[in-house]
Amino acid sequence: MVLDADIKSQLKQYLQLLENDIVLKVSISSDDTSKDMLALVDELASMSTKISVEHTQLPKTPSFSVNSVGEDTGITFAGVPLGHEFTSLVLALLQVSGRPPKLDQKLIDQIKHISGEYHFETYVSLSCNNCPDVVQALNMMSVLNPNITHTMIDGAAFKEEVESKNIMAVPAVYLNGEFFNGGRITLEELLEKMGHGVDASELSEKEPFDVLVIGGGPAGASAAIYAARKGIRTGIVAERFGGQVLDTMSIENFISVKRTEGPKLVANLEAHVKDYDIDVMSSQRAKRIEKKDLFELELENGAILESKSIIISTGARWRNIGVPGEQEFKNNGVAYCPHCDGPLFEGKDVAVIGGGNSGIEAAIDLAGIVKHVTVLEFAPELKADEVLQERLYSLPNVTVLKNVQTQEITGTDSVNGITYMERDTEEVKHIELQGVFVQIGLVPNTEWLEGTIERNRIGEIIVDKQGSTNVPGLFAAGDCTDSAYNQIIISMGSGATAALGAFDYLIRH
Ligand SMILES: Cc1cc2nc3c(=O)[nH]c(=O)nc-3n(C[C@H](O)[C@H](O)[C@H](O)COP(=O)(O)OP(=O)(O)OC[C@H]3O[C@@H](n4cnc5c(N)ncnc54)[C@H](O)[C@@H]3O)c2cc1C
Incomplete structure (x- = not known):
């Protein structure tokens, strides 16, 4: 069973809202993710007579598309949409079945009038808080307009693709094969960026x-x-x-x-x-x-x-650190949102710049995911609350460097290290790592x-x-x-x- 009892009982209520029949077309092989995916779609089909499953070959395996009978809607999930993406799956099922998306009529009309071909792909992590909004916005567009398709791709299930595209921040949206947008974006912003915004x-x-x-x-x-x-x-x-x-x-x-x-x-x-x-x-x-x-x-x-x-x-x-490498490697190893991008650095070495509350919270969070975290603080002491410092120092995979000045974030295609100076000795040192989270406060807009x-x-x-x-x-x-x-x-x-x-x-x- 893929879904626990609580989720299943909630889901049962949602599935009663399905208006018309839907077909889940599944493309799988023999890997573990395929097995989990098949278990999920079979479980969904067992819970509603309106859902049927067909086996097919889709551009990505493992994946499944959500369609109405006789018409492919263009919504595909590559990887198993559990975690934060489970809501995206439920909404896709309801909307494809004919329940109208909760959008202003003006926006619905705007989307329906878009001409031209738009094939979107969104790379997500299942623990990313910002990803579902983007996935759901693009899914709504696919439901409303046959010229628009959207595939959600779980980065953890398609690691090679993520690495070859050098994706280090999610959500990462591609349009017709080209990078289109990084980070959270609303439906209105997507329309604006596609050139179909408000006049x-x-x-x-x-x-x-x-x-x-x-x-x-x-x-x-x-x-x-x-x-x-x-x-x-x-x-x-x-x-x-x-x-x-x-x-x-x-x-x-x-x-x-x-x-x-x-x-x-x-x-x-x-x-x-x-x-x-x-x-x-x-x-x-x-x-x-x-x-x-x-x-x-x-x-x-x-x-x-x-x-x-x-x-x-x-x-x-977010305030920028303003050292060489920061702009060049933004979204290619330089990140600002640990909750969003932390999972992409799983098993890797990262640095957190800034020893205030947000920096230390980020370091504690990241320590649970990555291999090792180095905290760099400019002042001789950390400024974070005592309770956070105690938690940080209790962790085995964290090093704290105080009284150091970050000089450069180095890399080739993506970040490969950080150079800093010890302020008392003026000695310059370099650490090899793959990610840098900048947490040094804010500037007013x-x-x-x-x-x-x-x-x-x-x-x-x-x-x-x-x-x-x-x-x-x-x-x-x-x-x-x-x-x-x-x-x-x-x-x-x-x-x-x-x-x-x-x-x-x-x-x-
Ligand atoms: C990671 C993080 C965690 C936090 N955690 C907490 C917490 O746990 N508890 C807590 O109380 N606070 C927390 N805060 C602080 C809190 O989020 C802020 O104090 C609060 O959001 C400030 O609200 P605001 O409306 O002044 O500004 P913002 O939230 O910054 O909103 C500004 C708005 O202005 C818009 N805008 C900016 N420039 C323009 C422009 N030129 N034209 C049109 N629109 C523009 C933006 O798009 C946005 O809509 C946290 C902040 C961060 C970053």
Whole structure:
């Protein structure tokens, strides 16, 4: 039995929702993954009379495709979609059977109108948190448009392919055989990248907003909900709805929720935002703000949106180490998300740069997967909390180097080592390893506001206790501001403050 009793009972309920018959076409050989795959599809077929299994030869073995009767939908799973991909399998079964994907009608129409051939392949790891969203988005496109196909490939089952393509970060999406995208990407962003996104002219035609929120992380979502609850015209422009929370594995300090996962919290945020009359314009990047009669916000795609007030909540991003090799080997051994990319370094030697909380958490996590972890910290002591340090030092496969300066990440096609200098002796040393995780904090996403509003030395927007900036009508919230601490609950609080501040401003102007 591949599925445990709990999963089976949940699955039984889902399979009752199947609308029409589906055919699983299986391509297997005699290896262990093939045996597990066959056991899985047979088990699925035994649980619903609407599912049948056919044996066939597909481009990849082991794999199986999910089809309606008489029509191949183009959704294939290469490797066994358990772990985080199990939900992708269940959704594929339901959608291929005829249950419509949960998408806005506008997006459905956009996808249906795409012409041309699009054959996507996504390399995943079954423990990757960001992968299922990408797999599910591409599967939905395949269901909706016969010109689009998608194969999910479990990197662990297709190791040779992963190595020959030099894939060191997942999800890695290929389109018609060429690398297309690395990392998490939403359906809207995929459409944008395929050249089928929302038109700039369509955006520019929108009526002016009362409050326009820039950024869709916890601060932006909270600001928009607070504004919309006042009954005023509210919009959100966000490059990636969810922000940093999407890259967070376990969240245990979002008060009133004992434990959750980043993508789950983002799904709840999105559902809460959608409960209100909020115009969400995702996959759109803000470029410039200008104050005329109203504020004008120019987007990267050229569209201009107007609003009586603006709340900036563009958050922060990983700080780069800025040494030779970092840019060259990004996604080829240089990584930033241990939860996403850690499994690709199984059995290998890696380094973590940074001895703060995120660096030490990453090192502890990675030590359970990789052969050996070297932590490099610039300061003479680690800055992480004592409990994390104790856990780290209890691990047998971790070395901590303090008071060292990283000088170069070396490699040929991918990373093969790291060069550092011992700061007290100035001796330069080199370690051979295959991966480097950079964990040295964050920088605020505010460069685009240069000359528009007042920021501090490190680029954070200076706000007062109402969330106002030095420009009347322009507010800011969350990690992009000079708030003392960067946390989800704090960002949400400051988003609420900025929205109430903006509402007060609107009453007076
Ligand atoms: C790995 C990791 C783990 C964490 N763990 C925790 C935890 O356990 N608990 C906790 O409380 N906090 C945690 N944090 C911190 C927390 O995630 C942040 O404090 C919080 O997400 C900040 O919210 P924000 O809305 O200010 O910014 P962000 O979450 O950074 O969101 C910014 C938003 O702005 C958008 N954006 C950026 N630039 C533009 C632009 N030019 N145009 C349009 N949109 C733009 C982004 O796409 C995004 O939608 C963690 C952070 C990381 C990275």
